[in-house]
Amino acid sequence: MSIGIKATRSSWAETAIIVVQALAIAMFVRIFFYQPFNIPSGSMKETLLIGDYLFVSKLSYGYSRFSFPFSPDLFSGRIFGAEPKRGDVAVFKLPRDNSTDYIKRVIGLPGDEIQMKNGQLFINGQAVPKVRDGEFVTREDGIPARHIPVYDETLPNGVKYQVLDSDPNGPYDNTGVYKVPEGHYFMMGDNRDNSTDSRVRSAVGFVPFENFVGRAEVIFFSAKVDEPDALRWWSPWTWPFDIRWNRFFHLVR
Template structure:
């Protein structure tokens, strides 16, 4: 929600500037309070600025550099993440970035294969999306007939049977659920039953330096790197790593999702 980030930064800066202006200039112009009546009150805008600036600053620092809440808006990461899941995103896992511009000024780590990441897609830079990293810089990625191949090695799969969906996930009810072993990271995926050779996501790609290849766990219901017309996820567009679900609200509270780990 880049619009919320812009509002938060703007209001925090404005309240901080008003507080500083009062401290350096306005207070002197008002003079000291009357010794008998104690009158000479601060203007309302100064009072509000002094009250809200510390709170806004803490929220901005925590949200920008430590942890940010994120709501899952679609079914593209089912069955790992459901529509209505509210998750925590680790904002310092890969480095510290400035608000709004997302420019990194401290590097701490690089994404690993299997990480679930929040990012701004190159073709929609004002939106936050979430997918799983499957390809690292330099990797050769192939996807054919529901099988993901990385650098010539097909990933291993274990069949779980038809997926039992509920709520907003009902459109994928009965789809094939599998466990994919993504280079040691095991996680569930969904695939729509379809004849071999007709999957629109089939293709081969080489991930350029400084970029990543991301896919949704709901393989046939995800607008991911397979469909970005030759574009990949730039490292500069990363926002953070998904940590844990803290609850789900999809027409009601789903208590089974409380503090559920994200594989």
């Protein structure tokens, strides 16, 4: 009998060790390599939807103090840094408080001049091609379905993505020229008329390189949380119909 008890205790100890090791590996990966984020707002539609869960690569831009939990003030600047590329979808700490996570697209690089004219993006005086490409249908917050025009934009480096234009006379469809300072970036949401981004200087403004957390890489889970048939946690039998299966392992571009 005593042998059986010892064997049981040994089995429990081995299981506990395995669990602790797995947690340690997961924490190491989260801190230094890939961090999960979820999308709480529609500012990046239709690239990212509310209810998307994605992995963000910290290796992409190297490390700053904002790369780590609680942003410890261990060093300034970045180590092993690689500069963001125009068109990247990136997570950064809001410069206003250095703690809130935002996700937007890199539009302007240091030294660029950015401007919006009649809803069209201009970079260094050149219009970014904007071509109509269908409609995006949204039924968020229980309101009737809305059909929002979708446009393809192609940046000077060839990166192509889609933007929404829900208001032909949006508040930031016409702006002055934004001159991006050295060491900073100009970020914009793909849902142009429903995005608080670098166009709003008092809220976001130019984003320092140090504030970048990482580049969005892949969606690993997605659930309807802002639609009439949103995910209902209390009814597991509906989950297969509330999950957006077609977005699993969808690369962020």
